[in-house]
Amino acid sequence: MQFFLLISSSVLLVIFSIFSVQGKLAHFFSIPLPIAIHGNFPIPIIFWAGMFIYSLVASSITKCSQRTGIRKILATGFFMHMLLLLLRLKIQAGMNPEIFSSFIYKWYFELFFLSAFTVLVLYSAKLVYSIVQGCKKEFISLEEESFSLPFLPFLVYIITFLFLKKERLYGSIFILEFLVGLTMFLFFGSFLKNTCLVYLKKIRDFILQEKIFIILIFCVSVLIRLFYLYRIMQDPDYILTGSDGTLYDSLAHSFIMGEKVTEPLVAGYWMFVALIYRVFSRSYLAVGIIQAILTSFGCVFVYFAAKYIFNIRVARIIAIISAVNFASIFSSAAIGHQALDIFYSTLILLLISQFITLENKSPGSNILILVFLGVTFGLSIATREINLFFPFIFAAWLIFYPQRKTGLKKVSLYCLAMFVFTALTLAPFAVRNLKNTGALYPVSATENAAYPLIDHYLKGENPDLIKAGIDLSQPKDLVRVFYEKPFFVSGVLANNFWHKFKALYFNQGYGGFDMLFLYRLSGYYYAMWFYAYLFTIIGIFLAFRRYGFRLHSIAFFFIVYRTLVHFLTEGSYRHRAAIEPFLLLYLSFGLYAIIKFIRSSQDEAA
DSSP states (O other): HHHHHHHHHHHHHHHHHHHHHHHHTSSSSSOOOSSSSSOEOOOOOOHHHHHHHHHHHHHHHTTHHHHHHHHHHHHHHHHHHHHHHHHHHHHHHHHHHHHSSHHHHHHHHHHHHHHHHHHHHHHHHHHHHHHHHHTTTOOOOHHHHHHTTTHHHHHHHHHHHHTTTTTHHHHHHOOOOOOOOHHHHHSSHHIIIIIIIHHHHHHHHTTTHHHHHHHHHHHHHHHHHHHHHHHHHSTTTTTSSSSSEEEEEEHHHHTTTTTTOOOOOHHHHHHHHHHHHHHHHSSHHHHHHHHHHHHHHHHHHHHHHHHHHHHHHHHHHHHHHHHHHHHHHHHHSSSSHHHHHHHHHHHHHHHHHHHHHHHHTTTTEEEEEEEHHHHHHHHHHHHOGGGGGGGHHHHHHHHTTTTTOSSSHHHHHHHHHHHHHHHHHHHHHHHHHHHHHHHSSSOOOGGSSSSSIIIIIIIIIOOOHHHHHHHHOOOHHHHHHHHHHHHHHHHHHHHHHHHHHHHHHOOOOOOEETTTTSSSSSSHHHHHHHHHHHHHHHHHHHHHHHHOOOHHHHHHHHHHHHHHHHHHHHGGGGHHHHHHHHHHHHHHHHHHHHHHHOOOOOSSOO
């Protein structure tokens, strides 16, 4: 009787879930965000309400705790949600093949689709095998199987739907896979367990060896970026891929031709391009290849940083996600400062986490790391001026770091050494600016610069504030206006900052195809973004709950600092590129914590 009730509940859950991802129900709870181009951004509250109701029903039938029920339904709900939306995307692609701009993208999607549903089919075969074995023993572990039972009617729906939509090839493949899988489990179970599973574990253990894993991640990352570079260069106007590509290209070319270049903006980047042009001539391909290598090193840097900050499992997650991260891939293929910014930012995170970890083990013997850190800070500032205050933030964080074992006097000397090497690295750029513009770094139009800091950023990027009589470049006037009209000023500032926040974090300005999120204008794409946001928020919350303001907090302060800078200056999707590795750190920790919560019956999630 209990088993019949569970099967009936599973069928009802599948029916409810199917309707919850379609039409008005899918968008019943939605919010206006720029990432959703043709409508509001959907929040799957109705879908998850059905899942949690089922968990309560199943918990009541099986007499297990509600906490256990919720813990077990999370994985079922996530995979069922994504597979439903993936199925809808498959039908959408069948009706409109042009949504994939390359046959390689189409092949990748087909392989992605086949792999995802093959996992469902084989898991369902194993589930049926477990039920059959339970019937033979006259005992079915309801608590173990009840939260996976929805996959059986779900698989029936998938296969039926594919046949109805004339996708008979996939329907036939899934039926064949199910029959083969069930046969293998029924008649060759011991062989699978004692031979195949053993070999699979050996392969897994081999891949997860740190050196092998890092080499694989680096090589795969480079290959992905080189393929995207190849795709970009099929367009005759590939130089326009980066919004300032023509500017940096012309500056680099003028510089190597011996012309006087007065432009101080991101001089570290266009000089980097000039160096490549000097060696390889004026080659976009050479720039793209070198940037692909640098951002792939960024994947390695965040792996070791995450290992220091959290643990090796989080490190593996972030390395994999970073390798397929679209912002990093796009930055590699475009002439723009983002690629170098990613490289320096991830290297800074690695050096800081390595320094703190080693300093806790052997205080006073790691000053060389700070020397490299100072040089990296200098290069990052020369590449992106808004990194200027990050060394000061790190110094303040280091002084107040709760786990610090080094005395304040020695820490002060450490910071001084770091600042000295930061200044020495910046000196050549400052001297060049002084020679060409008459200022170490021009901040106003009177200092002979094409893009002065105040006029171009604080004023030019805040037209709504200027129109309202609010000038961020004049702090005294800002205070006076705020004192006279506090509510008006607060409203204008809040509205301006909210629009920039949405442009920075709730926008995806480039790319129609993503290796994880797939096609941009699809329910699957929006659902993946929903879970990305959710896992990141969970990661931040759990990191502070468990670790307080320890090592991970420097990444959080970097996120906050860069966000505040873009509130005051320019804020758009492309400016998230250098922030994204730090966001992925928290996303990876959030995902790790959720997986651990699902697998564990303990009271703590992480």
